[in-house]
Amino acid sequence: MYLTKEEEKILDGEYGEILRRCMNLLVSLGDIYGAERLIPITSSQISGVSYKTIKDVGLEFLEDFAKENVKVKVHSTLNPAGMDLDKWKELGIKEEFAEKQLRIIDAFKKMGVEISCTCTPYLIGNLPKFGEHISWAESSAVSFANSVLGAKTNREGGPSALASAILGKTPYYGYHLDENRKAEVMIKLDEELLNLLKSLKFGESFYGALGYLIGKMVKNGVPYFENLYKLNPSNDNLKSLGASMAASGGVALYHAKELTAECKVKEVVDDKIEKISIGIEEIKESYEKLxxxxxxxxxxxxxxxxxxxxxxxxxxxxxxxxxxxxxxxxxxxxxxxxxxxxxxxxxxxxxxxxxxxxxxxxxxxxxxxxxxxxxxxxxxxxxxxxxxxxxxxxxxxxxxxxxxxxx
CATH class of the missing domain: 3.30.499.10 (Aconitase, domain 3)
Incomplete structure (x- = not known):
């Protein structure tokens, strides 16, 4: 993996232990996935915020970083915490949990991370442009950024997103490369299902049920929805679809004809890919399992x-x-x-x-x-x-x- 002289100095520890650890993490990821170099990013979305999920180990990790006075270099927003930061008592949160949760928030604040505490950063100002390279760690936000917006990010973990935010860089592999963003399976809703959905004036839960089903089918693949546009889904519906696919499988990018960003500007699908038809019975089964x-x-x-x-x-x-x-x-x-x-x-x-x-x-x-x-x-x-x-x-x-x- 090629590093600039400045990056080599960081990796050698010349700018401090925290920056060295960040660079070591990114270089290790790059080596694993065959990245040729690091590239600049414009923003980060950082997960690993709730005390419920990161526990004392995560809290100690963040406080170690924060005490060294390192700051993020790019616009960095934060995933949801384990409680409402102001009205946690009213929700029945225990004081011990709240005390540690607030310490986590304070650590991120010291590093210059925006205390947004939301999994939809694109709704509150962290809105990457088409084709921009970013480093995001929330699975549903990754899906929305890659798919609906056409930005480029891998599905980062909390530590790698934080390291990227501090260094302003990420390894150049995976969905940062155009050749890895092609569709791998075509999804087509059959006409009987489409007609039923239109006649019933279906609600928002359909998109979560569809996403649950497709995520199970394609795992970490890149699905392409051939005729979903006929239902005229909103961005909120696409948000729900992507979030569900990311949860039931590992989908970080999907395409939908006439709906998602890259479908409007270039070819993302060819005739050779696998084709799957989704009907009423499959959707019913998805609801039953949920x-x-x-x-x-x-x-x-x-x-x-x-x-x-x-x-x-x-x-x-x-x-x-x-x-x-x-x-x-x-x-x-x-x-x-x-x-x-x-x-x-x-x-x-x-x-x-x-x-x-x-x-x-x-x-x-x-x-x-x-x-x-x-x-x-x-x-x-x-x-x-x-x-x-x-x-x-x-x-x-x-x-x-x-x-x-x-x-």
């Missing part, structure tokens, strides 16, 4: 990935129109930025009047909801449907949020 109980939920939770302003606005209007009164807890997870606008617009007040909460900085997967006592969670998130049983020991009720609220 649903693990028919019981009533003790928590309704959406926002995995974090909800956009438009998603929450629509829910607030639905609650108001139908005069919804909830008989269980209801969390809508989003970013600090989005919640501030919701507060101003009055949407938060409508949700709270119905018995719900707009929860910022965290989500149901990385928060210790099992310790709070939530055992049955209703959600419209395919990603959460994959992770809740293993991460939180929760049973799942999966479907459209409007159906869940009405029931």
């Amino acid at each position: 649903n693990t109980t028919n019981d009533k939920p003790d928590l309704i939770c959406i926002g995995c990935p974090h909800c956009s302003l438009m998603e929450i606005k629509e829910i607030a209007e639905f609650i108001k129109k139908h005069d919804i009164k909830l008989d269980c807890d209801f969390w809508i997870c989003t970013s600090l930025h989005t919640k501030a606008i919701l507060d101003r617009m009055g949407h938060t007040r409508i949700i709270e009047k119905a018995g719900g909460r707009v929860v910022k900085d965290t989500c149901m997967v990385v928060a210790p909801i099992e310790e709070i006592g939530y055992k049955k969670v209703a959600t419209n998130s395919g990603k959460a449907g994959v992770y809740l049983p293993s991460f939180c020991k929760s049973e799942v009720i999966y479907g459209d949020i409007k159906d869940i609220l009405k029931n």
